[in-house]
Amino acid sequence: MTTLLSALREDLDAARRRDPAARSLVEVALVYPGLHAVWTYRVAHRMWRRPGxxxxxxLVSQLARAVTxxxxxxxxxxxxxxxxxxxxxxxIGETAEVGDDVVLFHGSTLGGKSMRKGKRHPTLGDGVVVGAxxxxxxxxxxxxxAQIGANAVVIHDVPPGAIAVGVPATIRLRTPAAPFDVEVDDPAIYI
Structure with a gap:
């Protein structure tokens, strides 16, 4: 149980660090549906691994879906x-694998393309960002x-550190002159 509690605390701290709008740990713990979904998943996943x-x-995952x-x-x-x-x-589909320190924005899907059994969902490495x-x-x-741009549709592998944008997504290698993360107050976006 200690491991589960430490994982829940890590999730809470990660949400607080990554969201500039978060004002306190209490606020994050009480009103962040993405965090509640991850917490409920952690319980449901432990159940999933046990026979029967x-x-x-x-049922637990569907309850979380209805609430969050x-x-x-x-x-x-x-x-x-x-x-x-x-x-x-x-x-996030059944055979999806998500690495550490990943950020998923609203409306993103880690889904399948076929109805066959086996691995049919994506694998995301560490530090991946998937846009809205x-x-x-x-x-x-x-x-x-790697970073996946908002509304992109990715159907091919994306190399480490690359940016995938468009429908279907094309791969762009990140360069200092073309960063993906642009600050709102960055004067370069007005040029």
Missing amino acids: LQFPAR GVEIHPGARLGRRLFIDHGMGVV GAKVLGPVWVGDG
Whole structure:
């Protein structure tokens, strides 16, 4: 139980650090649906791994979906310090694997492209950012530190540190002259 509690605390701290609008740990703990979805997933995933508890695990995950607007299959494998910003509409499929320190924005999907059994959802490396409304579909691999732009549709692997944008997504290698993370007060966006 200590391990679960430390994981829940890590999730709380990660949300507080990553959201500049967060004013306190209490606020984050009480009103962040993405955090509540991750916490509920952590309980449901433990149930999922025990024989005879898959159905109750699915019930728990569906209850979380109804309350938070975030659907995380209890069979998915999520890393440490996942932050789901805003949350509404996020979907994470059964065979998805998510690394540590990943950020998912609202409306993003880690989904499948086929109905066959086996690995059919994406694998995200550590430090990946998936923009609002983005869809990462199929058993693709997204490398460490990669960024998926808002509303992109990713159906091919994305190398570490790259940026994927568009429909279907094209890969752009990150350069100092073309960063993905632009600050609102950055004068370069007005040029």
